[in-house]
Amino acid sequence: MKKVFLAFLFAVVGLLASRTAEASHFRFGTINWKVPDPQNAPLTVQFTVQHGWNSAAPDSTDLNFGDGFNNGPFQGPLIGTGTDAAGLGYNLYEYTVTHTYAAPGTYTAFFQSCCRIAGLVNGDQADFRVEAIVDLSAGNTGGPVSLAPAIIQMQLGGIRTYQLPSFDPDLDLVSCRFATPAETGLPPGSEIPAVPNGGAQPTLSGACLITWDLTFAVVNQKYVLHIVMESSHNGGPVSTTAVDLLVEITNAAPPICTGSGTFIAPVGMPFSTAVLGTDPALGGLTVTTQAAPAGSMLVPPSGTNGPSPLAATFSWTPAAGDVGTTIVLVNYKTAQNISGACFLTIQVPQCVGFGDACVAAGAQGECVNGAIVCSGPGMSTCAPGNPTPETCDTLDNDCDGTVDNNTVEAGLPCPSGLPGVCSAGTTACMGGSVSCVANVMPGQQMEACNDLDDDCDGNVDNGFQVGQMCSVGVGQCASSGLFVCNGMGGQACTAIPGEPLPETCDALDNDCDGVVDNDPAGVGIVCATGLDGVCATGMTACSAAGMIECSPDVQPGANMETCNLQDDDCDGTTDEDFPTLGMPCTVGVGACEAMGTFICDPLGGGAICSAMPGMPAAMETCGDDIDADCDGSNSNGCDSDGDGLLDDVEIAIGTDPNDGDSDDDGVIDGKEGCSVPNDCPNPAPDGDADNDGKINALDPDSDNDGLKDGTELGFDCSNMDTDGGAGNCTPDGDSGNTTTDPLDPDTDNGGVNDGDEDTDKDGVVDAGERDPNVATDDVPPECTQDSDCGGPNSGKVCNASNECQDGCRGTGGNSCPEAQECSSTDNTIGTCSTPDTTYYGEGSGLCAVQQPGNDNSSTGAAWLLGLVALARVVSRRRKAA
Structure with a gap:
């Protein structure tokens, strides 16, 4: 019995020791898992556990496989150390363990214990738990893979972001979320931290982007973040991994590392990639690695110090045992222990072509766009693409066999842009684009009185008088109100009419019959008002004081005074506004003038002259200085110079009524402004064809083309009124056979003025001149000399x-x-x-002479002697004949 008790006691002590070993200063933990050989050992899983502790009290974890078996407390090799901004050091450990499950299924592997470090805003010294869901469905070779530094540092004072890496070796879609309290060991309500001042909480996108407003955070605060990465292989059960880490608030901005990415490194193929760390404060940096695989190298080596920016190159040649997904963290730390990191997600495939595009057989929609994944050593398959929420793009995004059905953009409230009740709309997917369709279309409803724009024309309750004044009843029964909607689509007046009373003489409609003071006794009798003029008579009526008085039919001042021998304005004076009454006057002009006096117009309006004008003569006698036709002119109808323009017209336009050719250009004034010499029904002597300020009848060259008007119309200068000495007339050289338009400088519209075509200005088309009536010859001549x-x-x-x-x-x-x-x-x-200088003779002989030259030499004399000899020969021949 004693032995049994001792054994029990040792067991309890050992258990407590194990719990104590896991209960000191936990800071970080994550579990990644994979199936190394899916073909030959599909139930054998390799777990990689990373865990971090305060360096003063490092500890171990006990991985429970979820099937009743566990690994036992284990620490593993030290893979990194660090110090946070508050000066607290920490150690990171990693170990790998393999476990074979008895059957396919879903298992939750985990480690848990107490306690987290002290001083956390959320989870101060609370329990911790890190778990991973293992799905051993066919074809699933592993869960999501992720890595994070033991502590993420974010600068206070604004909105900050941090991107965690996540990858699935089967290329399944990975999504991220915050863990539940049961998954973290944290007290309920603390699993998502909140800044004490203001309560700002971080958000987490499905792509593992952390966003947090740290405007009111405090330097050196530490928070727990527990993030779960999930994936599902071919729609099967969910696989997960989790990262439990700390966030520390710093005053300075963390270093920036560029070069993060996802890479494929085949077995035996050298791989390298460059990263660059930059300190915003331009201080020195220390570069280190976390989770670097065996055989990899960082240049410069991990732990190197250098000025910012500090570049580094990571290189590695994977071996056969490295297949799977490895995430390497390259960390840059300042002298103040503030860090920023790059994440190198390296996939070492078991097969050729991993990640290459392929067409997935049997898949629907966009999921046919697959990628090659490894199904075992040297084996591959085409994994369908991951379905995504259906969007309006004419594609089957969710791979359900239907395009643009149940799109995420459709069915949402939206503003249609239309007025009134048509403004509310619902999004709809049409032809691959999202449109806002009004729930009520314009004109679909008739306008009703309901404080709404029912017909969507931009006006509320138009057609109704809502808000306007209204009244009901007449006389003293009238009551005012406002038009309002009556609740049934119509309108009503809010006024209530009064009750009618007996009519009294008070200028009111007491009985509400629409007539004021009707029927009181003593009203409506003719009476004398005692006023002047037309205001002298009236009718008895009720006064404003309720008395009967004589009211004039016309009120004083109601009428304007008119010329009618009456006192219209009742001021005691008749027709005082017409002082000319009785004064002498005349009417008519010329021979029609008659004398009379001013009288009132019997037709009303004012004073008129009593005289009647005489009758005008039918014909005016020219030269008698009498206006016989009574038109105000003594000489109308006279054309003193016989040029076709009446004297009155000539005086008006400025020409000389006694000179038939005022500008002496050979064209009489009556034909000035004509384009042709005859048959000109509408001459324009007062026009100004060339806009030079002189009318045509006073301008010898009306169109300013260089030809006189008489020359253009074919006239000579023989008119007796044409003064040849004025130099304004050039007789037409061909007696009118060639005429041009004196109002158009280019009669033929050929581009050359008439005067330039008739170079000698004589009106004749001479040899070498162009015809001003032919446009085709207006092209400039090739030569003139x-x-x-x-x-x-x-x-x-x-x-x-x-x-x-x-x-x-x-x-x-x-x-x-x-x-x-x-x-x-x-x-x-x-x-x-070219002249011929050789001559031939006949008869007695041949004599050749040379043409004399131009050099005054003796050859001239010889040439002359030759001619003499030739003459003698000819003379002899004639004699012989």
Whole structure:
């Protein structure tokens, strides 16, 4: 019996010792797991456990496999040390253990105990628990893989973020969440920490991004974060891993490390990647690694100090035993023990082609876009893509075989942008894009009186008078109110009419019949008011004081005084506003003028002259200085100079009524402003064709084209009113055969003014001139003189068509090139040729002479002697004949 008791006592002591071993100063923990050989040993799982403790009291963990077996307390090798910003040191340990389960299924592996470190804002000296769910379904080779530093440091004073790595070796989708109290060992309500001042809590995205507003945090505060990574293989049970770590609040910003990423490193293939650490404060840095695999190397070596920025290169050649996912942490630490890290997620595949794109057989929608995963050593399969929430993009994102069904964007309240009740809408997926569809379409409802814009035209209760004044009843029964909606879609007035009373003489409608003071006794009798003028008579009526009085039919001042022999404004004076009454007056002009006096117009309105004007004569006699037709002019109808313009018109426009050709250009004033010499129904002598400030009848060149108006219309200067000495008239050279428009400087619209085409301004189309009525010849001529075609000895001349041609002139133009002669001896065009200097004789002999030269040498004399000899020969031949 004593032996049994002692054995029991030793067992209890051992258990307590084990609990005590796990109960000191826990800071960090994580469990990763994988199936190394899914084909040959699908139930054998390799666990990798990392755990961290205060360096003054390091301890061990006891991994429970979830099937009734456990590994026993174990610490493992030291893989790293560190010191937080508060100066507390810590150690990190890692061990790997393999366990074979009896059957497929889902198991929860974990280690747990007490206690966490002291001083935590949440979980001060609380229990800890870290677990991983192991799913041994077919094809699942491992759970999510993650790693974190034992402590994450975030700067206070704003919104901070931190990205944790997560990866699934089967390329299954990994999502992150905060753990429950049961998963962490923390007291309920403390599993997600809150900043004491303000209560700000961190948020965690599905992609493991931590975001936390630390505006009101305090330096050196420490919090527990417990994050669970989940994945599901082919829709099967969930696999998990967890990271339990600390967050420390610092005053300075942590170093920044660039170079994090996910990499594939095949077995036996050298792998390297570079990272760079930068201290925002530009201080010195120390670079270290955590969880670096055996055989890997960091250059410069882990523990190296250097100035910021500090670059490092991690290199490793994986061996066959390294297959799986390894996450290496490269940490940069300042002299103040503030750290920032890069995460190198390295996948060492068991097979060729891991991660390559493939088409997954049997998958639907976007899940057909798969990737190669390893199903065992040297074996691979195409894993379907992971379904994602359905979005409006014409794709089957959730892989249920239907495109754009139940999209996350659809069915949500949205503003349609329309007014009134149509403003509320619901999102809908249409053609791959999200639209906001109004719940009520414009015009779908009739406007009702209900404080809403029912027909969506931008106006509330339009068609109703809501808010406007209204009244009911008449007379003393009238009551005012406002229009309001009546609750049934219509409107009503809030007023309530009063009760009618007997009518009294008080200027009120007491009986509410719509008539004021009707039917009181003594009212409505004709009476005398005692006022002047038309205000003298009236009717008895009720006064404002309730008395019967004589009310004038016309109130004083109600009428304006009119000329009618009455006192209209009742001021005691008749027609005082018309002082001309009785005064002499005249009507009519000229021979029609008559005398009379001012009287009141019997038709009303004012004073008029009593005289009647005489009858105007049918015809005016020119020159008698009498306005017989009574139009105010003694000379209308007279054309003194016979130019077709009446004297009155000429005086008005400024021409001389006694000079038929005021500007002496050969065109009489009555034809000025005409475009043709005859048949001009609408002359414009007072127009200004060239806008030079002078009217056409006073402008010898109305269109300013260089040709006189008379020349353009084909007139000579023989009109007796045309003063040739004025120099404004040039007789037309072809007696009107060629005319142009004196109002248009370019009659043929060819681009050249008429005066430039008729270069001698004589109205004739001379040789070498262009026709002002033909537009096609307005092209500038090739030449106008020989010099336009070449030099004096060019053999080129300008012909009558203003074109250059081969030729010469004897005088007055270009001649021939040297050694050639011109056939012309005057200014007509000739041809150039080379002279023949050899002559042949007949009869008694041959005499050849040379043409005299131009050098004044003796050859000239010899040439002359030759001619004499030739003459004698010819003379002899004639005699012989």
